Amino acid sequence: MIFLEQHSKYRELLKREGIKNTKHRTAILEILEESDSPKTAEQLFISLKDKTASIDMSTVYRTLDTFTSKNLVVKSNRVDDGKALYEFNHHEHKHHLLCVGCHKLISIEDCPIGELQQILKRKIDFDITGHKLEIYGYCRDCKNFKEPSTDSEDV
Amino acid sequence: MIFLEQHSKYRELLKREGIKNTKHRTAILEILEESDSPKTAEQLFISLKDKTASIDMSTVYRTLDTFTSKNLVVKSNRVDDGKALYEFNHHEHKHHLLCVGCHKLISIEDCPIGELQQILKRKIDFDITGHKLEIYGYCRDCKNFKEPSTDSEDV
DNA sequence: TTCTAATTGCAACTGCCTTGCATTTGCACT
DNA sequence: AGTGCAAATGCAAGGCAGTTGCAATTAGAA
Ligand SMILES: [Mn+2]
Ligand SMILES: [Mn+2]
Ligand SMILES: [Zn+2]
Ligand SMILES: [Zn+2]
Numbered sequence: 027m028i029f030l031e032q033h034s035k036y037r038e039l040l041k042r043e044g045i046k047n048t049k050h051r052t053a054i055l056e057i058l059e060e061s062d063s064p065k066t067a068e069q070l071f072i073s074l075k076d077k078t079a080s081i082d083m084s085t086v087y088r089t090l091d092t093f094t095s096k097n098l099v100v101k102s103n104r105v106d107d108g109k110a111l112y113e114f115n116h117h118e119h120k121h122h123l124l125c126v127g128c129h130k131l132i133s134i135e136d137c138p139i140g141e142l143q144q145i146l147k148r149k150i151d152f153d154i155t156g157h158k159l160e161i162y163g164y165c166r167d168c169k170n171f172k173e174p175s176t177d178s179e180d181v
Numbered sequence: 182m183i184f185l186e187q188h189s190k191y192r193e194l195l196k197r198e199g200i201k202n203t204k205h206r207t208a209i210l211e212i213l214e215e216s217d218s219p220k221t222a223e224q225l226f227i228s229l230k231d232k233t234a235s236i237d238m239s240t241v242y243r244t245l246d247t248f249t250s251k252n253l254v255v256k257s258n259r260v261d262d263g264k265a266l267y268e269f270n271h272h273e274h275k276h277h278l279l280c281v282g283c284h285k286l287i288s289i290e291d292c293p294i295g296e297l298q299q300i301l302k303r304k305i306d307f308d309i310t311g312h313k314l315e316i317y318g319y320c321r322d323c324k325n326f327k328e329p330s331t332d333s334e335d336v
Numbered sequence: 337t338t339c340t341a342a343t344t345g346c347a348a349c350t351g352c353c354t355t356g357c358a359t360t361t362g363c364a365c366t
Numbered sequence: 367a368g369t370g371c372a373a374a375t376g377c378a379a380g381g382c383a384g385t386t387g388c389a390a391t392t393a394g395a396a
Pocket of ligand 1: 119120121136137138139140157159
């Protein structure tokens with residue numbers, strides 16, 4: 027049964043990192059892995075109330091910090107309000123499309139950088155280890171209703 | 182004299198946006214335009230104490246909000262702590278190198294995206310208006326002292 | 337089962353940022 | 367130059383995401 031597989035999967039993940047297995051931790055990992063977009067601590071907190079017994083926000087934050095430092099989770103910041111976002115680290119290189127109309131966040135597999143990174147690496151005196159690319163625009167649902175463009179640039 | 186040119190330059194900028202000319206506003210614009218890296222509200226506050234009479238933090242924030250909404254200033258968030266950063270909008274398309282060793286932020290003119298954006302535009306059902314690219318790695322000063330790489334990916 | 341360090345809940349606290357309100361100031365119009 | 371008024375500012379209080387100290391609980395090794 028999938029349930030058991032999942033359960034032991036997270037158990038192993040935690041063991042590998044040398045941290046204890048708790049219901050809160052597996053629940054958080056499960057929610058994050060299943061979701062296709064990054065979540066705030068608050069959103070997690072709400073989801074957790076359905077899944078497990080109640081949990082304290084400080085535990086949510088502490089757990090997410092731990093996961094982030096172990097690279098089980100990737101932390102970022104939401105563009106509009108700077109609030110912290112957390113997503114399961116699938117260890118795959120991907121990017122996001124952010125709709126400036128409805129604030130939807132869409133994952134894409136393509137990495138437009140790749141070889142360009144190599145070129146830059148030689149061109150500048152800087153040892154590149156990674157990058158973050160975010161693309162802005164209007165999603166399918168919003169593109170027909172978008173306002174005439176402002177003079178904002180380099181978003 | 183340059184001083185006078187600068188002064189009238191900001192005055193015009195403010196007039197064009199239909200907002201009042203005050204010493205705080207020109208001082209903030211001046212500091213931001215002269216600096217080559219984004220600044221926090223706090224850093225601005227400190228710089229302002231040298232330049233003008235004292236200013237309140239709420240005024241700093243309100244001014245930066247106003248400037249951001251008028252696209253005179255670009256707001257972003259620092260990667261490590263999510264704190265708000267503000268930079269003068271030169272209306273030029275540029276990107277940053279972030280040193281993960283010393284947290285220095287270096288501007289680059291090159292945009293590796295360009296035509297790729299056009300390709301994506303046809304490939305996906307999404308109306309691209311812009312993008313943000315940040316490159317991570319070790320600067321000249323830090324590259325020799327960097328630690329053996331961890332398994333962190335997709336930074 | 338026993339023992340211990342890690343985890344958790346709770347409550348207080350910090351720091352960034354916002355807001356309400358009284359006062360001041362820029363500036364358009366005489 | 368003087369007047370009037372909306373916009374800008376300072377001050378103090380407040381809001382909210384995230385942190386921390388501490389005592390109670392719990393995972394898991396032995
Ligand atoms: Mn990429
Ligand atoms: Mn670019
Ligand atoms: Zn949309
Ligand atoms: Zn460096």
